[in-house]
Amino acid sequence: MILAIDVGNTRIKAAVFEGDILVENFVFFKNELQKNIQNILKKYKKVVDLVVSSVGDVEKQSFLELVNDLKVHFISHKYPFPFVNCYATPKTLGIDRMVLAAGATLQFPNQNRLVIDAGTCVTFDFIDENNKYLGGAIAPGLRLRYESLHNYTAKLPLLTLEDPKDLIGKSTSDSIHSGVANGLVYEIDGFIDEYSVRYSNFIIILTGGDTEFLAKRLKNTIFANSNFLLESLNQTFQYKIKND
Numbered sequence: 001m002i003l004a005i006d007v008g009n010t011r012i013k014a015a016v017f018e019g020d021i022l023v024e025n026f027v028f029f030k031n032e033l034q035k036n037i038q039n040i041l042k043k044y045k046k047v048v049d050l051v052v053s054s055v056g057d058v059e060k061q062s063f064l065e066l067v068n069d070l071k072v073h074f075i076s077h078k079y080p081f082p083f084v085n086c087y088a089t090p091k092t093l094g095i096d097r098m099v100l101a102a103g104a105t106l107q108f109p110n111q112n113r114l115v116i117d118a119g120t121c122v123t124f125d126f127i128d129e130n131n132k133y134l135g136g137a138i139a140p141g142l143r144l145r146y147e148s149l150h151n152y153t154a155k156l157p158l159l160t161l162e163d164p165k166d167l168i169g170k171s172t173s174d175s176i177h178s179g180v181a182n183g184l185v186y187e188i189d190g191f192i193d194e195y196s197v198r199y200s201n202f203i204i205i206l207t208g209g210d211t212e213f214l215a216k217r218l219k220n221t222i223f224a225n226s227n228f229l230l231e232s233l234n235q236t237f238q239y240k241i242k243n244d
């Protein structure tokens with residue numbers, strides 16, 4: 001069994017895999033890392049490998065300290081990946097984006113793929129049908145938008161995600177919900193439309209903490225899968241074993 005762990009900038013997501021099957025998944029914050037990992041390992045005694053990708057400030061050492069006899073595989077840029085990396089600054093490309101691109105390449109062979117990860121940031125990653133990773137975009141995520149409106153103004157309250165009542169916000173809070181929630185939906189649909197101008201065919205995978213909210217509001221057809229990064233982590237690890 002494998003325990004896959006995705007350290008994002010907001011939360012840590014983890015999942016136990018038996019082969020390709022996701023047995024159980026978990027979400028927690030950094031300050032509860034130790035307790036959660038210990039509980040998972042207590043429950044799943046057959047876990048022998050920890051596979052970690054981190055874009056947050058949790059380093060490999062934190063995991064090594066938690067486990068004695070288990071192997072910790074910290075995914076790095078040096079891993080074999082199933083695509084050609086055409087990013088101009090490959091060393092600064094987020095390891096989460098590389099793992100997502102690996103998952104998209106392996107799960108959806110021989111086609112153009114756009115991966116959208118709506119987490120702390122919303123990232124777009126495009127891998128073409130020749131398995132070339134071309135790059136994408138980084139934008140502020142949903143919660144970051146609510147927080148920045150509050151943090152960088154004198155008068156705007158800190159709100160949490162709510163379904164906008166209408167396009168036309170009739171109060172301060174309605175205007176913020178429309179601006180942030182409708183805004184992100186229109187932005188993602190707009191990006192997809194622009195990609196469609198360049199590529200006649202591509203599949204779209206949506207993942208991240210805001211998947212559920214966004215999936216039912218986007219006009220474009222997408223594969224929505226909150227666990228796509230965790231599944232991709234498992235696949236990236238299997239790919240390394242096969243190619244080492």
Ligand SMILES: Nc1ncnc2c1ncn2[C@@H]1O[C@H](COP(=O)(O)OP(=O)(O)O)[C@@H](O)[C@H]1O
Nearest residue numbers: 008009010011118119120141142143208209210
């Ligand atoms: N309990 C929660 N705490 C923080 N964000 C949450 C929570 N539930 C849902 N979210 C949403 O998840 C998004 C962050 O996604 P997440 O997958 O946690 O990010 P990351 O991978 O960057 O850690 C936020 O924009 C927020 O709207």
Ligand SMILES: CC(C)(COP(=O)(O)O)[C@@H](O)C(=O)NCCC(=O)O
Nearest residue numbers: 008009055092093094119120121138
């Ligand atoms: C863009 C990100 C901050 C996204 O992080 P997340 O929203 O998943 O927490 C992360 O992929 C990152 O630190 N990237 C480095 C810059 C780059 O990918 O070019």
Ligand SMILES: [K+]
Nearest residue numbers: 117119121123
């Ligand atoms: K992201």
